[in-house]
Amino acid sequence: MKNVAFTSEAFKENNEWFETNKKWLIWIKLLIRELTMTAFKGMGKPKPLRDD
Template sequence: MRTISFHIDAFDQYNEWSRTNIKLFERIQRLIAETSRNPFTGIGKPEPLKGGLRGYWSRRINDEHRLVYKVTEEQLIIISCNSHYK
């Protein structure tokens, strides 16, 4: 299993969801768990990003928000868990 780490902004977003919207927070937790096991398949419609975000992937938290991440053999790095590609 990969080690999970957060970009500082993503960690702030993650904590904000825990305080403001428990339903979305639980969805994010499920997405992170699934992504650590299967980074390119599964729930949330994973898709590779293009352009300036090439090398990163996203999964849908809901219609508005995305989980943006990068994967290595040993690590899952959460870049954002908020608005669409910000």
């Protein structure tokens, strides 16, 4: 599993969501977990970035 680093602003917003809207916080944590564990097999149809 990869490490995820938050900026101070993102950490502050994360705490605000915890206090106001736990549904969004759960969704965001689920997305982050999926991205770190299975970047190209998660929800939706994720694709790697391509060179232009």
